[in-house]
Amino acid sequence: MFGIYFHIPFCKSKCGYCDFYSVASQTLVQPMVEAMLQEVELRKNYFDNIVIPCSTRKRSSAQANLQIEGLQVKPAMTDEKNEATLYFGGGTPSLLQPAQIAALAQKVIQTFGVKNVTEFTVEINPDDATTEYLQALRNIGVNRLSIGIQSFFDDDLQRVNRRHTAQQAKLSVQNAQKVGFKNISVDLIYGLPQMTLEHWRSNLETAFSLNIQHLSAYALSVEERTPFGVQQRKGQLFLPTENEVAEQSALLDELSAQHNFTRYEISNFGKKGFFSQHNTAYWQQKPYIGLGPSAHSYSGAQRQNNVANNALYMERIAGCHSALDAETKFGASQSPNREIAGQARNDKFFELENLTSEQRYNEYIFTGLRTMWGIDLNYIEQVFDKKLYDYCCKNLSQLIDNKIVILKNNKITIPQNKWIVADSIIVDLIWA
Numbered sequence: 001m002f003g004i005y006f007h008i009p010f011c012k013s014k015c016g017y018c019d020f021y022s023v024a025s026q027t028l029v030q031p032m033v034e035a036m037l038q039e040v041e042l043r044k045n046y047f048d049n050i051v052i053p054c055s056t057r058k059r060s061s062a063q064a065n066l067q068i069e070g071l072q073v074k075p076a077m078t079d080e081k082n083e084a085t086l087y088f089g090g091g092t093p094s095l096l097q098p099a100q101i102a103a104l105a106q107k108v109i110q111t112f113g114v115k116n117v118t119e120f121t122v123e124i125n126p127d128d129a130t131t132e133y134l135q136a137l138r139n140i141g142v143n144r145l146s147i148g149i150q151s152f153f154d155d156d157l158q159r160v161n162r163r164h165t166a167q168q169a170k171l172s173v174q175n176a177q178k179v180g181f182k183n184i185s186v187d188l189i190y191g192l193p194q195m196t197l198e199h200w201r202s203n204l205e206t207a208f209s210l211n212i213q214h215l216s217a218y219a220l221s222v223e224e225r226t227p228f229g230v231q232q233r234k235g236q237l238f239l240p241t242e243n244e245v246a247e248q249s250a251l252l253d254e255l256s257a258q259h260n261f262t263r264y265e266i267s268n269f270g271k272k273g274f275f276s277q278h279n280t281a282y283w284q285q286k287p288y289i290g291l292g293p294s295a296h297s298y299s300g301a302q303r304q305n306n307v308a309n310n311a312l313y314m315e316r317i318a319g320c321h322s323a324l325d326a327e328t329k330f331g332a333s334q335s336p337n338r339e340i341a342g343q344a345r346n347d348k349f350f351e352l353e354n355l356t357s358e359q360r361y362n363e364y365i366f367t368g369l370r371t372m373w374g375i376d377l378n379y380i381e382q383v384f385d386k387k388l389y390d391y392c393c394k395n396l397s398q399l400i401d402n403k404i405v406i407l408k409n410n411k412i413t414i415p416q417n418k419w420i421v422a423d424s425i426i427v428d429l430i431w432a
């Protein structure tokens, strides 16, 4: 199963904490949709060259014995290519008309030959969530909503410059249920300026009372180039202390468990059967394609990072697409510009990064230990260089002895009560 992600780089306004790429303008929405449709055409062969990390033991003799820079891999099988998850994120995908979302979805389904879309998620801002809009999304096959609520208090929402109200936040979930959505995720943030434990408790209780299936709860992280980063430098941002944030995280554990939500990733909680398939695939190193400005793709061997600039993205996609047209029209040998799909130096709409075995190992450790599944020592031994396996085991021994991580059936996990400091534990296993 592969992931297909669309990044919609528009917002009505910018929130104080946000460092995702988007612009606070909607004038170029339709031209951007057209550029993204062209990007799909330019990358129609993307999934043909996918390789999947594999264990030497499990690999059948019929499969090619491949190794890419110290990593055991196998070509993706056809049945793996038939299933996909679709995810519209951003930015604010709910600024797109349902017909625009449908056009993009249909294009990738046809182009990549997807037979079965197992999950189709659209991120929604509460003020866009009218019953008419949500019904139209249901009609085009969207089966999961991720609603960016962040808080059910108006004063929080104003402090972070969200454009919706607390009332709209609740109504968005109710409207989604009214039109029949049965897989609804809500985003909340803790550690917000001036947030108290009781305030956070109330946010969680409100979310759970709305009968949602999934919760993404993020600890606020202040990034330098955001309005919050500026306020912090000026001494104008009044955040809860580290201890207070740790208490909020502990309360999150407690209340989510009480409501039968499993914390399956550091910031993600789901009821049984409702874990995000799309995001879980990222954390399990499954290949995905990211389309649109600033989107990332992962092919098993390479990472592709699209340019994070709307004007440059559209200009370069147009250049590459004209070259592709010429190639189709005149044939490859007579095309005026054979350097297609971003290969021409001045036309690139993305940067390509060939991943080393060490980078892939680091990613496996970093993402795996942030989930309840942890990391698998058998997998590390069979898939990566011996030096990386030895390095991992050597550094793990003290963490296991000190009960900082748990070893069970050759799998390593971080106990849930230590997830708040997971990054400082993971750093000991990262190859530097």
Ligand code: SF4
Binding pocket: 010, 011, 013, 014, 015, 018, 019, 020, 022, 090, 091, 092, 125, 148
């Ligand atoms: S609406 Fe979402 S993407 Fe846009 S600025 Fe706010 S948090 Fe960022």
